[in-house]
Amino acid sequence: MGPEIQDGATLVGERTSAGAPRTAPASHAAPSTAPAPADPHRPPAPADASPVRSHASPRPTTAPADAPPGPAAAPHPGATPAETGALRHALTLARRGPAHGPNPRVGCVLLAPGATTDASGAPDPAAVLGEGWHQGAGTAHAEVAALADARRRGHDVRGATAVVTLEPCDHTGRTGPCSRALLDAGIARVVVSVADPNPAAAGGADRLRAAGVDVLEGVLAEQGRETLGAWLPAVERARPFVTLKLATSLDGRVAAADGSSRWITSPQSRRHAHDLRADVDAIVVGTGTALADDPSLTARTADGALTHHQPLRVVVGHRDVPAGARLHGPGGELVHVRTHDPREVLRVLHEREVRHVLVEGGPTLAAAFLRAGFVDEVHAYVAPVLLGAGPPALADLGVTTITGALRLTPREVVHLGPDVLVVATPDAPAPPTGTSTTSEES
Structure with missing residues (x-):
């Protein structure tokens, strides 16, 4: 027998998912566009239909846009508290992107040099120069969106730190490589959660290092892999x-x-x-x-x-x-x-x-x-x-x-x-x- 969903049924507390063209390249290369708010088609479920979770999955297939990026992890010895806090926020930004499509969910936060944290462990808002996330095939990469956000805010990002959930790409598709965009902007340090396993896009960290940029990888790696969801094992x-x-x-x-x-x-x-x-x-x-x-x-x-x-x-x-x-x-x-x-x-x-x-x-x-x-x-x-x-x-x-x-x-x-x-x-x-x-x- 077939699946037990009946397609024409009226359902309780449904949500939709933002679409994306299927003509984008396999990696997260896409034309540059400005960030947009989280998908308005995803309302919260009514109270009487809310699922009760008895055990949290380490890699849920689906997750709400602003779901926390997983349990707390031990601080990475090479990352500052502000960078760790910024990466947690970047993971939350990444979850605003669609889970479907050929491209990964990615978030990016740009931090001013010497950024500090507030009492909650988040970076001082004054130190956040820009932020962005990838909204699916045909939209800007998270790094490009964050740089555009910083320009709109009137911030100079030279000497800043880019905190990003996935290694910046190093290939030319519909746009140039994100590694080049960060270099051209004068970014001095890049903190990465997960290395890009896609051979067509990987290599951004090496390019940045070769140009003298300080690159730290593997920060909150488990949460980063979780946020990438099905995309990561599919590419691997x-x-x-x-x-x-x-x-x-x-x-x-x-x-x-x-x-x-x-x-x-x-x-x-x-x-x-x-x-x-x-x-x-x-x-x-x-x-x-x-x-x-x-x-x-x-x-x-x-x-x-x-x-x-x-x-x-x-x-x-x-x-x-x-x-x-x-x-x-x-x-x-x-x-x-x-x-x-x-x-x-x-x-x-x-x-x-x-x-x-x-x-x-x-x-x-x-x-x-x-x-x-x-x-x-x-x-x-x-x-x-x-x-x-x-x-x-x-x-x-x-x-x-x-x-x-x-x-x-x-x-x-x-x-x-x-x-x-x-x-x-x-x-x-x-x-x-x-x-x-x-x-x-x-």
Whole structure:
């Protein structure tokens, strides 16, 4: 059976996600534009729909724009208190950018020489010369946005420190390299959280050092990696990050024996799942699900309207999608990948600069991705209902003994109304020896 989201439903407390063109380069290169306020389409959820988190994830897939950048870390021995405080603020700025798209979330703060902190550990406001964040493909890099902000404030940044969450890029795409922009501005010191793993963009730190700029890397590195979310492992592995979504009864069923599945999970769970859809680049289903459920695979707001960003709608398998199917209706681009091999699916999507894939169904396709070792994270929405019969969430995983079970580590447990969302990561990503990595859901 297909995913348990019904696309036309009215949901509680939905939010949208700012869109971004898919034509930008793979790294965070983009034309220069001025910073803009945080996405106005992301209102807070009503009190009665707010999730209750029982365990914080070290790398949540989605996070509110101004969410704290993770637990406090020991001070970096090379960073001043003002620089550490500025980096915490830069991480918060970075989270204002969209989680979807080919480019990373990045924030930057420019500090005056000799900056001090206030009682809270934040840099003295008078020492903050400018700040900015990357708002997605087609907008300014965080460093360029911060420099533009400093100019608007009338500040001279020569001799200043640039505190940035990701290593400044060193390649020419639609704009010049950020490392060159910092050099041209006269920046004397650069404090970086995470080195850029993208070979097309990395090298900014080396260029800056070669020009005599003092560069410090690895400050608040864990929080920096968390803020980059799915983008970082996608770039490191040269394939999209894969989240598998399951929506089941307490006994693991995705529908009743008669095939009905509306509604197993609560409105709060369905709202959360639409939030997740709005933050990914592509939703993947098999042709069996596409034909049986006729889903539209869209991300929607509380009133049922399409969100600004719509993920690609990817159908895997050889059977055609009928001309009148809802997948041909309003929403993201429909991509039909005529294969049963998850590796080939990810290769095709990687070529399209897709960073985050949401696999929604059905059971055979989900099992194929698990057996291939390509599931990086599982989102399991579990409703407190028992069905006793009906299709299971997963097809055969090739597991015949308890010792051969696919083990996962829970990262987060969230109460969504009467339901529970468990976010977990597989302990052993490699597939069992000798098992097939293809889907038979044709």
